[in-house]
Amino acid sequence: MLELLGNRRHELLKLLLRSKGGLTVEELSRELSITRNAVRQHLSGLVADGLVVGGATRATGGRPERLYHLTDAGRESFPRRYSWFAGLIVESIMSEGGIGALRKRLTALGTAVARKLRASHPGLNSRKQKIEKLAALMEDLGYDTGGKTPNDNTIEAFNCVFHDLAQANPEVCQFDLALLSTFTDSKVEHVECMAKGGNTCRFKFVARS
Numbered sequence: 001m002l003e004l005l006g007n008r009r010h011e012l013l014k015l016l017l018r019s020k021g022g023l024t025v026e027e028l029s030r031e032l033s034i035t036r037n038a039v040r041q042h043l044s045g046l047v048a049d050g051l052v053v054g055g056a057t058r059a060t061g062g063r064p065e066r067l068y069h070l071t072d073a074g075r076e077s078f079p080r081r082y083s084w085f086a087g088l089i090v091e092s093i094m095s096e097g098g099i100g101a102l103r104k105r106l107t108a109l110g111t112a113v114a115r116k117l118r119a120s121h122p123g124l125n126s127r128k129q130k131i132e133k134l135a136a137l138m139e140d141l142g143y144d145t146g147g148k149t150p151n152d153n154t155i156e157a158f159n160c161v162f163h164d165l166a167q168a169n170p171e172v173c174q175f176d177l178a179l180l181s182t183f184t185d186s187k188v189e190h191v192e193c194m195a196k197g198g199n200t201c202r203f204k205f206v207a208r209s
Contacts, residue, residue: 008032009042013051013074022055022067043068051077083164090169103174110178118183130184131155131205143201154191155180157201166195180205 015031016023025043029036046052051074057064093102117137124130135145135155144159166172173193181188186205192198 008034008038009046012039012042012046013070013077016052016068016070017075017078022058022069024058024065024067026065028068046074050074083162086162086165087168090165090172094169099171102169102171106171106174107178110175110180111182114179114182117179127153127184127186127205127207131186134180134183153205155203155205157203160194160201163195166193170195176201176203 011032012028015028023031025036025039028039028043032039043052043054047054050071052068053071054066055069057066090102093105097104118124121133121137124133131153138155138157139145142159142161143157145155145157160166162172162175173190173195177188177190180186180203184205185208187208189204189206190201191204192200192202194201
């Protein structure tokens, strides 16, 4: 995300990242060598984007000044290496027990996550209700489902949140399949998969035999 911001805003965010106690407009102005008004303009945009928030005030020799901090979204705008770390875990499991161990572990993880999600959303009785709620939850998790399901009990996701990892290790899709199956009490058919060259990830839900 940082590449989408101007250099000044990028530098401002880096200063706030390094200053856990927050910084004032005056301090940011001094560190960036720009005017206080320019700092306020940058802060206004960053606050509107949810990356920065104004907090408590700090007493100065004159008028107290507000301290600005990064929000969680602001911290997440900096590069993270989750996929690299996840890849190390997958490789470790594979080296210890092979593909069978990896599939078993991913199935257990997907099942556990599904059970936690179901516990947080009681009252889902029909398969249709469960699929609709699952589509909304997947939208929140970044799968880009639009939060909707077609009439044929299918969820279509336009973003694979494990894309690079799944391309290198197709077994990673087992996590999704276990989660979707357990949450909906259904058999899941992985009709189309982006990690295997598909345009979307399409999951069809059918009654267990």
